């Protein structure tokens with residue numbers, strides 16, 4: 001199979017000057033009066049809800065060193081440090097623009113900052129962290145794409161990258177490259193393997209999934225196409241790809257991690273009110289609020305998370 005490489009590094013390093021084009025679930029929940037908060041069972045921010053969810057599985061009080069990779073505007077880490085001021089944080093981000101935003105958001109907290117492409121960071125430096133979080137950025141990491149998705153900037157995959165692909169297929173017995181149109185989340189697999197090999201106790205990963213499924217009670221209201229193979233999403237100045245979470249799950253399990261997997265709706269539970277049902281059911285939204293609700297509910301189920309716990313097979 002002939003592969004090309006899709007990289008978003010140039011865009012993030014040189015061109016990104018707003019996250020407004022890419023409204024993440026975390027940022028959608030940031031305004032206190034956000035229409036998105038109002039349709040959840042608990043009207044809290046993303047970071048507060050994720051913290052309270054993780055607390056049920058992880059003894060967060062014992063965590064000292066936490067690393068967030070690709071923290072965007074810094075709101076998730078702000079919430080964690082507010083809820084647990086004994087944590088010490090490091091933020092690593094490839095974007096100078098967003099790293100500066102994080103410095104502003106986190107100026108009241110004990111945090112340090114590193115401008116770097118996470119795949120170029122020495123993985124030995126990860127091992128000091130008790131918890132590592134990556135939210136909505138696995139899809140930004142390099143993807144091997146087939147000829148139908150390439151554009152004028154796509155470089156052919158190097159022999160080194162193709163050797164990495166062989167490594168993942170063989171070591172973890174992953175069914176990759178069986179379909180001639182299948183793109184491959186090579187960067188996402190690489191970072192998960194590096195984090196697990198560094199022996200980090202707890203890892204949280206969240207991103208849009210190509211394997212997402214809608215639970216039965218939501219099925220009458222939401223159609224969620226999930227092809228099972230990474231889907232291309234065109235955004236301002238770059239393209240990214242949904243994640244085949246089953247591959248990341250298998251890598252983590254083979255490296256002795258227990259895995260909890262689900263959709264964002266698990267920690268951002270929806271209240272299926274008449275207002276929400278109406279917004280989802282009508283063929284075309286009548287107003288901005290209905291449009292926001294439709295997109296947000298779609299995201300709650302399209303985004304999956306993995307919580308990886310080292311050596312815990314319980």
Ligand SMILES: C[S@@+](CC[C@H](N)C(=O)[O-])C[C@H]1O[C@@H](n2cnc3c(N)ncnc32)[C@H](O)[C@@H]1O
Nearest residue numbers: 024070071072093094095117118135136137140
């Ligand atoms: C879509 S934003 C998500 C931001 C935030 N986590 C959130 O959920 O709102 C992607 C983030 O990942 C960062 N990023 C993308 N590629 C990266 C890489 N190779 N290394 C480090 N950070 C990266 C971006 O600069 C940005 O901060």
